[in-house]
Amino acid sequence: MTRVKKGVHALKRRRSVLKQTKGMRHGRSTKERQAKEALVHAGNYSFAHRKDKKSHNRKLWNIKINAGSREIGMTYSKLIGALKKNKIELDRKILADLAEHNPKTFAKILKSLK
Numbered sequence: 001m002t003r004v005k006k007g008v009h010a011l012k013r014r015r016s017v018l019k020q021t022k023g024m025r026h027g028r029s030t031k032e033r034q035a036k037e038a039l040v041h042a043g044n045y046s047f048a049h050r051k052d053k054k055s056h057n058r059k060l061w062n063i064k065i066n067a068g069s070r071e072i073g074m075t076y077s078k079l080i081g082a083l084k085k086n087k088i089e090l091d092r093k094i095l096a097d098l099a100e101h102n103p104k105t106f107a108k109i110l111k112s113l114k
Contacts, residue, residue: 018032021038060096068100069106074113082114083113090109095109
């Protein structure tokens with residue numbers, strides 16, 4: 001069997017790992033083993049936090065909708081209930097954007113519900 005020297009590929013792999021950990025503190029950016037470990041953890045955190053971001057945004061939308069609807073004299077829960085009752089299918093993202101940037105349009109929507 002022929003001899004396989006894997007120096008080129010090993011070096012390429014090391015360089016790519018160290019390139020990905022560039023900017024990390026302590027030995028994580030210079031030592032191969034610590035860099036690999038840091039990359040594994042970074043991947044896990046980024047996966048989990050992509051999921052968390054969705055719930056965080058929804059909570060923020062609810063807060064914006066609640067603040068906008070209370071200015072007009074309606075609570076968040078009554079607003080959502082009235083929207084479902086009248087079969088108005090505006091999602092929370094759109095409602096939050098209207099409440100924040102277009103309060104007059106948001107007020108028109110609420111008056112149509114009353």
